[in-house]
Amino acid sequence: MAYTIKVNGTSHSVDVDGDTPLLWVLRDVLGMTGTKFGCGKALCGACTVHLDGAAIRSCITTIESLGTSEITTIEAVGATTAGAKIQKAWLANEVVQCGYCQSGQIMSASALIAGNPHPSDSDINDAMSGNVCRCGTYQRIRAAIRSAAI
The missing domain is CATH 3.10.20.30 (Beta-grasp domain)
Incomplete structure (x- = not known):
C-alpha cells in the first residue's frame, strides 16, 4: 500500500x-x-x-x-536549534567512542533540550534512560547535555 x-x-x-x-x-x-x-x-x-x-x-x-x-532523523536534527547545540556539545565533550548508539543518543538529548532548555540531572536521567551505550560514555553524554543547556 x-x-x-x-x-x-x-x-x-x-x-x-x-x-x-x-x-x-x-x-x-x-x-x-x-x-x-x-x-x-x-x-x-x-x-x-x-x-x-x-x-x-x-x-x-x-x-x-x-x-x-x-x-x-539524525540527518536533519542539526538544522534545529536544540539539535545544533547538542551536536556541538557532543564534539566539544568528545562523547563518541564506537559511535553506534550516538545517533539515538543525540536524538533523545535534542528532544530533551528542545522541550526543556535547562534540564536538571533528574530530567536528563529520565530522558536518556532508554538509550544504551555499550561503551559506557554516560558521563560524557551527561556533560554534553549540561553544556548544551547553558
Whole structure:
C-alpha cells in the first residue's frame, strides 16, 4: 500500500505494508542509514527519531500509525536549534567512542533540550534512560547535555 510520510521536511511516497516499522522504511526504502537498528524491541534507543518533536523508537513505530506527523532523523536534527547545540556539545565533550548508539543518543538529548532548555540531572536521567551505550560514555553524554543547556 502507498503511504505518504514527511521526513526531514520532505514528503515521500512509499509502497510498503502498513505494519512495516518506520526504521526499515527510513533505512531500506529512503536510504537514510543514520538511524540504527539495535534491538528491534524499543529497549536500546539506537533507532530513536523525532515524531513531531518527541523522541520515539522507530523500530516499533509502524508506517500506518504516522498519519500526517513530521519525522526528523539524525540527518536533519542539526538544522534545529536544540539539535545544533547538542551536536556541538557532543564534539566539544568528545562523547563518541564506537559511535553506534550516538545517533539515538543525540536524538533523545535534542528532544530533551528542545522541550526543556535547562534540564536538571533528574530530567536528563529520565530522558536518556532508554538509550544504551555499550561503551559506557554516560558521563560524557551527561556533560554534553549540561553544556548544551547553558
